[in-house]
Amino acid sequence: MSMTQPAGVAEHRPGPAARRRGWLAGNGFGANILPLAVITLAVALFLALTRENFATGSNISSILFGVSIEFLAIIGFTYVMVMREIDLSVGSVFALTGMLTGALLVADWPFWPAALVALVVAAAIGFVNGFLVVRFQINSLMLTIGTMLLVRGLANVLANALGGQTYPRAFRQFARTDLFDIRITIVVMVAAVVAAWWFQRRMGLFRKMCFIGENPRSAVVHGIRVGRIKIAAFVASAVTAGIAGIFTASRITHADNQMGMGLEFVMVTAAIIGGASLYGGKGDLRGSALGLLLLALVLNGMIMYDIEPVFQQFVIGALLIATVAFDTLVNRRTK
Amino acid sequence: MTDQIRKPSVLRAARLEQESLTCGVVIALALVLAVVSPAFLDPNNLASLQTAVAPNLIVALGMMTLFMIGRFDLSVGAVMGIAGIASAMALNAGWPVPLAFAAGIGTGLAIGAFNGAMVAFVGINHLIVTLGVLYMTRGVIEVVMSGQALAGFTSFPPGFVTLGTWGVAGLSGLFLFALLLSLCFEGGLRLTLTGRKLLFLGGNPAAAEATGIRRRRTEFWCFVLCGGLAALAGVLMTARVGMANRYMGEGLEMQIFIACLIGGGSIAGGKGSYVGALAGVAFVTLLTNAFNLLSVPSAWQAVVIGAVLVAVVVVDGVMVLRKAGRPWSAILGLFPNRIAAGRA
Numbered sequence: 001m002s003m004t005q006p007a008g009v010a011e012h013r014p015g016p017a018a019r020r021r022g023w024l025a026g027n028g029f030g031a032n033i034l035p036l037a038v039i040t041l042a043v044a045l046f047l048a049l050t051r052e053n054f055a056t057g058s059n060i061s062s063i064l065f066g067v068s069i070e071f072l073a074i075i076g077f078t079y080v081m082v083m084r085e086i087d088l089s090v091g092s093v094f095a096l097t098g099m100l101t102g103a104l105l106v107a108d109w110p111f112w113p114a115a116l117v118a119l120v121v122a123a124a125i126g127f128v129n130g131f132l133v134v135r136f137q138i139n140s141l142m143l144t145i146g147t148m149l150l151v152r153g154l155a156n157v158l159a160n161a162l163g164g165q166t167y168p169r170a171f172r173q174f175a176r177t178d179l180f181d182i183r184i185t186i187v188v189m190v191a192a193v194v195a196a197w198w199f200q201r202r203m204g205l206f207r208k209m210c211f212i213g214e215n216p217r218s219a220v221v222h223g224i225r226v227g228r229i230k231i232a233a234f235v236a237s238a239v240t241a242g243i244a245g246i247f248t249a250s251r252i253t254h255a256d257n258q259m260g261m262g263l264e265f266v267m268v269t270a271a272i273i274g275g276a277s278l279y280g281g282k283g284d285l286r287g288s289a290l291g292l293l294l295l296a297l298v299l300n301g302m303i304m305y306d307i308e309p310v311f312q313q314f315v316i317g318a319l320l321i322a323t324v325a326f327d328t329l330v331n332r333r334t335k
Numbered sequence: 336m337t338d339q340i341r342k343p344s345v346l347r348a349a350r351l352e353q354e355s356l357t358c359g360v361v362i363a364l365a366l367v368l369a370v371v372s373p374a375f376l377d378p379n380n381l382a383s384l385q386t387a388v389a390p391n392l393i394v395a396l397g398m399m400t401l402f403m404i405g406r407f408d409l410s411v412g413a414v415m416g417i418a419g420i421a422s423a424m425a426l427n428a429g430w431p432v433p434l435a436f437a438a439g440i441g442t443g444l445a446i447g448a449f450n451g452a453m454v455a456f457v458g459i460n461h462l463i464v465t466l467g468v469l470y471m472t473r474g475v476i477e478v479v480m481s482g483q484a485l486a487g488f489t490s491f492p493p494g495f496v497t498l499g500t501w502g503v504a505g506l507s508g509l510f511l512f513a514l515l516l517s518l519c520f521e522g523g524l525r526l527t528l529t530g531r532k533l534l535f536l537g538g539n540p541a542a543a544e545a546t547g548i549r550r551r552r553t554e555f556w557c558f559v560l561c562g563g564l565a566a567l568a569g570v571l572m573t574a575r576v577g578m579a580n581r582y583m584g585e586g587l588e589m590q591i592f593i594a595c596l597i598g599g600g601s602i603a604g605g606k607g608s609y610v611g612a613l614a615g616v617a618f619v620t621l622l623t624n625a626f627n628l629l630s631v632p633s634a635w636q637a638v639v640i641g642a643v644l645v646a647v648v649v650v651d652g653v654m655v656l657r658k659a660g661r662p663w664s665a666i667l668g669l670f671p672n673r674i675a676a677g678r679a
Binding site for chain 2: 132137139141143145147148152157159268278311316318320321324328
């Protein structure tokens with residue numbers, strides 16, 4: 001496995017064999033996109049045919065709106081996973097950034113400086129995560145559980161200080177900004193998926209990231225700046241989570257202790273459904289988006305079928321184990 | 336490696352270096368609290384400390400066993416909750432006390448067996464499995480308790496309540512039981528072949544397997560043990576507080592996790608002792624107690640616990656690097672050489 005990889009990296013672009021495989025399959029990555037899209041469509045069709053409430057405009061657009069906000073947070077997360085690291089602090093960073101923006105706005109700051117300060121805080125958290133992981137070679141799972149608790153604590157301190165105040169009206173309207181009559185986050189999601197398509201096919205950086213995930217030692221030997229790329233990915237993960245947090249804070253209109261709770265596990269599940277792996281070297285933003293959509297459809301379907309909402313936790317846990325089990329079995333077979 | 340070969344100190348020879356450090360910190364913390372806060376030495380506070388330490392210690396014994404072989408279990412808090420609820424439901428259905436007790440323990444053993452089978456035989460990452468099980472178990476608890484009042488089950492026969500409330504000479508029986516249990520475990524670890532095998536397996540899995548230790552089977556049984564101990568703690572705690580509700584054990588896994596790391600365990604495995612688990616649990620309990628005595632808001636407690644975890648993980652990472660022979664300059668220097676950036 002690791003024998004074929006260096007050749008691909010040395011070229012920095014897909015070889016002729018990969019190019020011949022057709023544009024939809026990409027360069028060997030994301031061969032699972034088509035089946036995944038079919039499954040997602042099938043679930044959507046099933047719900048549309050069996051439940052009349054499903055195929056209404058408002059339901060579909062609220063699902064898409066929710067998915068598009070979560071999607072913003074999964075952008076960096078997916079690329080962290082490509083490098084065989086994980087960032088479990090996304091949910092907490094998501095909450096902290098959203099609440100911090102809201103708190104600054106309540107304190108009469110203008111919007112853009114407030115958002116910028118909050119995003120800088122998020123970037124700093126991401127940098128600390130990445131720096132500690134790279135410098136001390138810490139297992140990122142462990143470290144980010146620690147930062148998850150720490151940042152969650154800070155977010156709760158903020159939430160208590162705000163005491164359930166609603167954010168200013170202008171901020172509450174922010175997430176409802178429309179572009180071409182569609183929510184702006186949905187437009188951003190579509191644009192980002194297209195950009196990711198290009199990035200994953202054409203950029204050497206993505207190849208390097210996959211290489212790092214496959215074999216960090218030999219990536220270093222080949223002159224790839226593993227540390228820098230990893231730190232950059234952790235920063236990106238925190239910042240994208242922060243942007244999503246700002247949209248979410250605007251959407252839920254007040255500081256909520258539960259904001260972003262368990263988001264990290266939804267993301268792990270979605271990313272793995274979308275073709276990433278805990279064993280690194282793989283990952284696809286298009287797949288992650290489809291994974292999020294599929295999860296949202298399943299949860300929406302459960303509501304449509306009047307299954308107890310408390311059972312959702314159980315389903316997310318079961319899906320997490322099932323997808324990772326599948327991932328493990330697939331990886332074992334190819335090794 | 337220019338150091339002369341020295342005779343190892345007593346603590347080093349007994350592999351109790353970090354444990355003794357933690358013990359020292361615990362004693363120092365207790366002294367400071369006794370001086371700073373007059374309420375600390377209050378009999379009520381001491382009694383509540385004992386009942387806080389006891390279940391955590393029982394859970395930590397199982398967790399520490401997993402730490403030794405390089406695994407951990409994040410579902411312990413949820414297992415504790417569901418075991419308490421299971422025995423409470425059995426009692427409500429009119430089962431005799433021993434059977435209800437067994438029902439709770441059995442639930443924990445079953446969940447532990449599921450965790451173990453997934454990790455050892457299917458080979459899934461233990462963090463993911465136990466996190467997934469944590470979510471699933473919490474979901475089941477919510478479903479089971481959905482019709483109940485917030486306090487949950489509260490009426491138990493006296494025979495069951497005595498399990499949790501007996502005591503000797505002012506000391507809580509649960510506390511004594513947990514202490515005794517940890518001493519037994521420590522003895523087993525140091526004096527029996529099984530105990531040595533656990534540490535060997537964590538220290539060098541490949542070598543351990545080559546000498547004929549059955550890794551998968553050992554992992555499986557360690558997870559079962561951990562689930563069983565968490566359930567034991569849950570049932571005893573239910574008996575102690577006289578109620579079984581959905582809040583029991585929430586967030587406990589992180590406290591136990593931190594306690595084990597502080598008490599000398601390592602995520603990488605091959606290290607740890609049950610005495611260390613005791614010291615770690617005492618530290619975390621005293622820390623929480625300090626927050627309450629000094630009336631720090633609960634939101635800040637999470638911040639400090641997270642910060643402690645980050646610090647412990649970083650120190651653990653530095654120690655591993657030092658053990659691998661990396662000089663200090665390459666670990667903490669401004670410009671570590673670039674080769675160092677790669678991970679093993």
